[in-house]
Amino acid sequence: MLEDRRLAVLRAIVEDYVSTREPVGSKALVERHALGVSSATIRNDMAVLEEEGFIAQPHTSAGRIPTDLGYRAFVDRLSGVKPLSSAERRAISDFLAGAVDLDDVMARSVRLLAQLTRQVALVQYPSLVQSAVLHIELVRLSESRVLLVLIADTGRVEQRTIDLPMPMSEDDVASLRARLVAMALGQRCAGLADHLTPLVDAAEPDERPAVAAIVATLIEATADTVEQRIVLGGTANLARYRDAFAISLEPVLEALEEQVVLLRLLGEVSGDMTVRIGHENPVEDLQGTSLVATGYGRGDSVVAGVGVVGPTHMDYPGTIASVRAVAQYLSRILDDN
Amino acid sequence: MLEDRRLAVLRAIVEDYVSTREPVGSKALVERHALGVSSATIRNDMAVLEEEGFIAQPHTSAGRIPTDLGYRAFVDRLSGVKPLSSAERRAISDFLAGAVDLDDVMARSVRLLAQLTRQVALVQYPSLVQSAVLHIELVRLSESRVLLVLIADTGRVEQRTIDLPMPMSEDDVASLRARLVAMALGQRCAGLADHLTPLVDAAEPDERPAVAAIVATLIEATADTVEQRIVLGGTANLARYRDAFAISLEPVLEALEEQVVLLRLLGEVSGDMTVRIGHENPVEDLQGTSLVATGYGRGDSVVAGVGVVGPTHMDYPGTIASVRAVAQYLSRILDDN
DNA sequence: GATTGGCACTCGAGTCGGGGGAGTGCCAGA
DNA sequence: TCTGGCACTCCCCCGACTCGAGTGCCAATC
Secondary structure, rough: HHHHHHHHHHHHHHHHHHHHHHOHHHHHHHHHOOOOOOHHHHHHHHHHHOOOOOOEOOOOOEEEEEHHHHHHHHHHHHOOOOOOHHHHHHHHHHHHHHOOOOHHHHHHHHHHHHHEEEEEEEEOOOOOOOOOEEEEEEEEEOOOEEEEEEEEEEOOOOEEEEEOOOOOOHHHEEEEEEHHHHHOOOOOOHHHHHHHHHHHHHOHHHHHHHHHHHHHHHHHHHHOOOOOOOOOOOOOOHHOOOOOOOOOOOHHHHHHOOOHHHHHHOOOOEEEEEEEEEHOOOOHHOOEEEEEEEEEOOEEEEEEEEEEEOOOOOHHHHHHHHHHHHHHHHHHHHOOO | OOOHHHHHHHHHHHHHHHHHOEOOHHHHHHHOOOOOOOHHHHHHHHHHHHHHOOOOOOOOOOOOOEEEHHHHHHHHHHHOOOOOHHHHHHHHHHHHOOOOHHHHHHHHHHHHHHEEEOEEEEEEEEOOOOOOOEEEEEEEOOOOOEEEEEEOOOOEEEEEEEEOOOOHHHHHHHHHHHHHHHHHOOOOOOHHHHHHHHHHHOOHHHEEEEEHHHHHHHHHHHOOOOOEEEEEEEEEEEEHHHHHHHOOOHHHHHHHHHHHHHHHHHHHHOOOOOEEEHHOOHHHHHEEEEEEEEEEEEOOEEEEEEEEEEEEEOOOOHHHHHHHHHHHHHHHHHHHH
C-alpha cells in the first residue's frame, strides 16, 4: 500500500517530467495528480525514492527528476503500452504500402517512424545472411570484366564489378551463370560458401581462375561483416532537444553517423522489444540517450532491427507502441514479398 | 588603386571573420594584415564598403561582418582556389577506390566530403535519365508475378515487383526477357518509352496485357520524377555552428531531410561550380546557409550533382577546392566503370 | 506509525547598475 | 589622400540583490 503510493509518485514524476521537462516539486505533484495525500507526505516519499536511486535533484532546493534507474522502473513496472489510434495505424499501412522497392520501404519506414515518435529513427536492411538467393545474374561488361548481381528474397540487391584474371567469352559467362543459378538458387546466403566451392572444383582447369574470382566475390558480398546497412532519419528532431543533452548534441550526431555504432545498437536486438536507458547503452556518446528497438522479419525469424533513439526523458509508452507497429508492418511487407 | 585597397580590405575582413567568427575592427585588421596604411584610413574604407552594402555592423561601435553581398564579391573577385595538398588528393583517391559498388561510392563520397569540408555534404546518384541500359532482367516469382531489374551503365540498379494481369509461364518470361534485352540494351533510359512501345504492339494478343504492364513499369521506373536520389552526411557538423544560424538549426536540419528540397538545391547545378550565398538560396529555410556545388559525370555530360551546405561564413576557397576534387574523382570512377 | 501543517533555509534565476574596453566617426593637420 | 587624436557609443562582464520555488525537519494530529 505504502509501497504502491511511492511507485505512483515515481510514475507521476516521470510523466510530469517527460511532458514539462522541468524538475517536478512535491506541491505541483499534489495539484496535478489525485494522490489523496498532502505535499509533505509526498516529500517523505520523494526522499525515500531519492535514497533508492530512482530520482535525483539537479541542485538542492530544486524539484526532482527521474534517474536512469527511475525510467527503468517506470518502463518495467509502471507503463502500459499506449495503443495507437486506428487512424495512425491506417496511416502507417497506407504509407508503407506505396513503396516501390526495398530502398523505398526502408526510406519510408525511417521517415514514418521519425514522424510518429518525433525522434531519430533507425531501420536496418534485412540481413543478407538470413535471406535466400532469389536470383543471380552475370553480365559481361568486356573481355575480362563481369558484373555480378545477387538478388535476395528479402528484396536486397547486391552488385559487384569483377576484374577477371583471364578473358571470358559470352558463352563462358552464360554457362557459368547457369551453373551458378543452379547451385545457389533458393539457398540461404549464409551457406553459400559451402554450396559453391564444389562449383569451383568442378570447373575446367582453364576457366577455374575466373570461376574462383567470381565465387569469391559472391561469398565476400554475402559475408556478414559487410552486408549490414542501416538508414537513419529524423535527426532534425534531435535539435529540438538541444539543451537536453548534458554537453551538446554534436557527439550524439557524430555517433549516429557511424554505421559501426548503429550496428552495435541494433545488432543485439531480438524479436522482443528492447529498451536501453541512458547508461545502459553500450555506446559511450549515446549514454545520454535511450534506445527503443525491436526486430522484424518473416514468420518468426528476425531479419533486421528497427528502432528509435531519443532523450532519456522520452515518452516510452508511445514510442514503444510506434516502434512495434512499424516493425509489424515491415514484417508484413516482407511476408507479402 | 584606391579601389584595389578597398577590395583588399573586404578580403581581409572576410578572411578574418571566417576564421574568428567575430566582428572585425579596423585596428585588428591593420595588425593582422600588411595593408600599409593606418587604422583611420581603413575606417574610411570600411565606411564606404558599408555604404555599398558589402559589410555591416551588428550594432554601433562593433566591428564589421561581411554581408551576403560581401561574400559574393569575395567569391567572384577575390578568392583564389586553395589547392589541395597532395596528401589530401591521395586520401580522396584511396578512399573512393575502395568502394565496392555504386551505393558504396555514394556513401563514401558523402562521408569524405563531410570530413574534408567539416560541413554537410550532398551527393546525388547518377541520373537514370542520363544513363544507358546495361542489362534488364526478368525473374519469375510466381504464376503471375515477376521481378524486374534494370541495371544502368552508371551502376544504378532499379527493381520492381510486378503483379501481372495474367499468368505467364517460365518460357514466356524468358522469351519476353530476351526481347526486352534486345530492344533496350545500350539505349538511353530517357528514350526507353519510344523504343519499347513497338515491343508491346508486336506482342501476341494473348500476352499483350502482361507485356504492357511490364513495359509500363519499366518506363515508370526511369521517369525523371522518381529516379532522383540524394544522400547526405555530416549533419553533426551543423551542430558546431549551433549559434551561427540566426534562429536555430532545427529548420535547417528539417529542410535537409526533404529529398524535394535537396533536389531543388542540386537540380540546377551544371558542370560549373555553383555558389549560392545566403539569401540567394531558393529554399527559405536555408537562406542562412550557403551552398557550394558542382556537377560530375562521364566525359562532359553531367549526370548528377555534388556539393556542400554550410554557414555563409564558410571557407569558400577551401570548400570549393574540396567539392571540385571529389567531383573529379567521382567522374573518374564513372568513367572507369 | 503514518500523515500533516508550519517554518526556516537553500539556492538558482532574474534584475539592476556600474566599470572597462573595443570600436567608431569626425576633424584638423601633414 | 592619409594620419593621429579624441570624444562618444554600446556591448559585455561582474557583483549585489531580490524573489520564489522547493526542501528538510519537527511537533502535533489522526
